[in-house]
Amino acid sequence: MSRATRDASAARRRYHAAVFAALGDETRLALVSSLSGGQPRSIAQLTGGSRLTRQAITKHLRVLESAGIVHGVRAGRESRFELDPAPLNELKDYLGRVSEQWDQVLARLKNLVES
Amino acid sequence: MSRATRDASAARRRYHAAVFAALGDETRLALVSSLSGGQPRSIAQLTGGSRLTRQAITKHLRVLESAGIVHGVRAGRESRFELDPAPLNELKDYLGRVSEQWDQVLARLKNLVES
DNA sequence: CATATTGGCAACCTCCAAGTTGCATATTAG
DNA sequence: CTAATATGCAACTTGGAGGTTGCCAATATG
Numbered sequence: 069m070s071r072a073t074r075d076a077s078a079a080r081r082r083y084h085a086a087v088f089a090a091l092g093d094e095t096r097l098a099l100v101s102s103l104s105g106g107q108p109r110s111i112a113q114l115t116g117g118s119r120l121t122r123q124a125i126t127k128h129l130r131v132l133e134s135a136g137i138v139h140g141v142r143a144g145r146e147s148r149f150e151l152d153p154a155p156l157n158e159l160k161d162y163l164g165r166v167s168e169q170w171d172q173v174l175a176r177l178k179n180l181v182e183s
Numbered sequence: 184m185s186r187a188t189r190d191a192s193a194a195r196r197r198y199h200a201a202v203f204a205a206l207g208d209e210t211r212l213a214l215v216s217s218l219s220g221g222q223p224r225s226i227a228q229l230t231g232g233s234r235l236t237r238q239a240i241t242k243h244l245r246v247l248e249s250a251g252i253v254h255g256v257r258a259g260r261e262s263r264f265e266l267d268p269a270p271l272n273e274l275k276d277y278l279g280r281v282s283e284q285w286d287q288v289l290a291r292l293k294n295l296v297e298s
Numbered sequence: 299c300a301t302a303t304t305g306g307c308a309a310c311c312t313c314c315a316a317g318t319t320g321c322a323t324a325t326t327a328g
Numbered sequence: 329c330t331a332a333t334a335t336g337c338a339a340c341t342t343g344g345a346g347g348t349t350g351c352c353a354a355t356a357t358g
Contacts, residue, residue, distance in 0.1 A: 089207025094200040106288030145325035153285045163275040173221030260355040
């Protein structure tokens with residue numbers, strides 16, 4: 069493996085880890101769930117129903133935004149947040165690749181046993 | 184939504200967050216990558232090539248094990264770790280559901296614009 | 299048996315994420 | 329204009345994650 073290839077896969081791994089980490093929090097998963105309905109929601113709206121402070125929710129939204137999972141648009145005095153599914157799809161594909169590789173391992177094993 | 188339903192989805196969310204968090208670390212992703220080849224590896228083997236201590240790697244393996252992503256089997260003086268893809272598949276399905284929901288939102292929007 | 303290899307356990311350090319509180323600012327409503 | 333609403337910014341606290349070091353136990357190997 070060349071150095072360039074190794075660097076590239078390290079960078080991809082770093083990116084994946086960052087997105088996984090962004091989803092590794094119950095509150096943020098709830099936010100993603102809230103926004104997956106398609107309707108943009110203000111911070112105040114997203115705070116409603118949570119036991120947490122508005123500022124806590126804001127911080128979580130910033131984390132999601134940094135990971136590219138969400139983006140906010142200022143609209144008057146409120147900023148509306150909306151889902152951004154591209155990073156989620158990338159994680160899904162990554163998980164798919166790992167599972168697929170594992171399935172191939174099992175298939176080879178089965179082959180070996182049967183032959 | 185009934186209380187039972189709400190509790191169940193909260194529990195599922197908690198579980199998903201835990202698995203996501205387990206994958207939200209570069210070192211642990213590298214371990215998963217190492218193990219996705221199918222060959223069980225000892226802690227010493229997994230430590231080789233990392234700049235980290237054996238104990239650090241052990242801790243990461245315990246985290247992965249707690250999330251059900253990996254399991255270790257003691258074999259003589261070494262304990263060999265192996266991948267456990269079920270939780271990964273669950274995350275993949277979860278991400279698929281979110282993306283699908285989002286696609287439906289876009290489809291409805293498109294419909295609205297064209298009509 | 300003596301020695302090297304592999305791993306577990308525990309104490310410790312450091313840093314950051316999560317959350318809160320307090321205050322300031324912009325925008326809308328009456 | 330004034331008051332209420334929605335948000336931003338900054339300081340502060342706290343718990344736990346990630347990492348290291350030191351030591352001990354078990355298992356191979358010569």
